[in-house]
Amino acid sequence: MGGGRRLALSFAVRSLRRRSALNILPSSSYAAIHLMDSNLCCRQSANCDVAPDQQIGLKERSRTTWAFTSVMSFSEAAMTKSLPPNAVLEEGPTTTTRAATPLTVSNNNPRVIFVLGGPGSGKGTQCARIVRDYGFEHLSAGDLLRAEINSGSGNGTMIQKMIEDGNIVPSEVTVRLLQKAMEKSKSDKFLIDGFPRSDENRAVFERVTGIVPEFILFFDVPMDEMERRILGRNQGRVDDNIETLKKRLKVFVESSLPVVKYYDAMGKVHKVNATTSVDDVFETIRPLFKQYEQKDSTVELVQGVTHKSDGPATLH
Numbered sequence: 001m002g003g004g005r006r007l008a009l010s011f012a013v014r015s016l017r018r019r020s021a022l023n024i025l026p027s028s029s030y031a032a033i034h035l036m037d038s039n040l041c042c043r044q045s046a047n048c049d050v051a052p053d054q055q056i057g058l059k060e061r062s063r064t065t066w067a068f069t070s071v072m073s074f075s076e077a078a079m080t081k082s083l084p085p086n087a088v089l090e091e092g093p094t095t096t097t098r099a100a101t102p103l104t105v106s107n108n109n110p111r112v113i114f115v116l117g118g119p120g121s122g123k124g125t126q127c128a129r130i131v132r133d134y135g136f137e138h139l140s141a142g143d144l145l146r147a148e149i150n151s152g153s154g155n156g157t158m159i160q161k162m163i164e165d166g167n168i169v170p171s172e173v174t175v176r177l178l179q180k181a182m183e184k185s186k187s188d189k190f191l192i193d194g195f196p197r198s199d200e201n202r203a204v205f206e207r208v209t210g211i212v213p214e215f216i217l218f219f220d221v222p223m224d225e226m227e228r229r230i231l232g233r234n235q236g237r238v239d240d241n242i243e244t245l246k247k248r249l250k251v252f253v254e255s256s257l258p259v260v261k262y263y264d265a266m267g268k269v270h271k272v273n274a275t276t277s278v279d280d281v282f283e284t285i286r287p288l289f290k291q292y293e294q295k296d297s298t299v300e301l302v303q304g305v306t307h308k309s310d311g312p313a314t315l316h
C-alpha cells in the first residue's frame with residue numbers, strides 16, 4: 001500500500017475511533033474499524049520492511065492506544081488479509097437504519113456458561129442434551145452468524161467470507177448478535193456455544209454486557225478425532241472441508257486455547273474428556289449441572305422468590 005493510501009486509511013480509522021468513543025456509530029462501523037486496523041496491520045507486515053519484533057511492537061501499541069479493536073493477535077490480523085477492502089465498509093439494512101444504542105443485556109442478571117472446544121468436539125451435541133434436561137437456552141455463536149448470513153444482512157457477505165476462510169468474525173458483530181438473542185429470550189440462563197473464540201471476543205463481550213461467566217465447559221478432543229468427526233458430519237456446512245478445517249484448527253490453537261487458559265487461571269474451567277461416546281460424555285458433565293441446579297434452587301429459596309416444587313429441588 002502506498003504511503004498516501006495508508007495515511008488516508010489511518011485517518012479514517014482515527015476518525016471512526018473518535019466517533020466510536022462517543023458510541024455514535026452503527027454496528028457495522030465497529031467491524032469496519034476492526035478490519036481496517038487489520039488491513040493496516042497486515043499490510044505493514046506484508047511490506048517486509050518491518051522486523052518481526054517491530055510487528056509485535058505494532059500489536060502492543062495498538063493494544064494500549066485502543067483496546068477494543070486491537071486486542072487481536074498478530075496472527076488473527078494476518079488472517080483477515082484476504083478480505084476485499086471495500087467489503088468492510090458495507091452497510092446493511094439492519095445497521096444503517098438503526099440508531100446507535102448503548103449495548104446492554106436487559107434480562108435480569110442473566111447467568112452464562114461458555115461451552116468451548118475445537119471444531120467437532122461435540123459442543124452442539126452436548127448442548128442439546130443440557131437444554132433437554134436442565135432448561136438452559138442454547139445460543140450457538142456459529143448458528144447466529146449463519147442465520148445473519150441467511151437474513152440478507154449487510155454484514156452477510158463479510159461473515160460468509162470469514163467463515164469460508166475459517167477465520168473469526170469481528171467480535172462486535174458476534175457480540176451484538178448474542179446480545180440481541182439474549183434480550184429476545186425469556187430465559188435467564190444461557191449456554192453460549194463456540195464463544196469466546198478469541199481473547200478479543202472475550203474482552204468485547206465483557207465490556208459490552210458486563211457479564212462474567214459462571215463457568216466454562218471445555219471439551220477436550222485430539223485433533224485427529226476432531227478431523228474425523230468434522231469430515232464425517234455431512235450437514236452441508238461450507239466450512240466442513242479439509243482446507244477450511246486446517247485453518248479452523250490453527251485458529252483454535254492460536255486464538256481459542258488462550259481464552260481457555262485465561263479462564264483456567266481463574267479456576268473457572270471444567271475440562272471434559274470428550275472422546276468417549278455421546279452418552280458417556282453427557283454422564284460426565286451431568287453432575288456439574290445437577291450441582292448448578294441445586295445451587296439455583298437454594299438461591300431462589302433464600303431470596304423468597306419462586307421455587308419449582310414444595311419439596312426439595314428435583315435431582316436428575
Ligand SMILES: Nc1ncnc2c1ncn2[C@@H]1O[C@H](COP(=O)(O)OP(=O)(O)OP(=O)(O)O)[C@@H](O)[C@H]1O
Pocket residue numbers: 117118119120121122123124125126142194229230232233274275276277278279281
Ligand atoms: N462423543 C462423540 N463421539 C462421536 N461422535 C460425536 C460425539 N459428539 C459429537 N459427535 C459427532 O461429531 C460431529 C460434530 O459434533 P458437533 O456438531 O456437536 O460438534 P461442535 O463442537 O458443535 O462442532 P462445531 O464447532 O464445528 O460446530 C457430529 O457429526 C456429531 O454427531
Ligand SMILES: Nc1ccn([C@H]2C[C@H](O)[C@@H](COP(=O)(O)O)O2)c(=O)n1
Pocket residue numbers: 119140141142143145162163166167168169170174193194195196197201239248
Ligand atoms: N465466536 C465465534 C463463533 C463462530 N465464528 C465463526 C467462525 C467459525 O468457524 C464459524 C462456525 O462456528 P461453529 O458453528 O463451528 O461454532 O463461525 C466466529 O467467527 N466467532
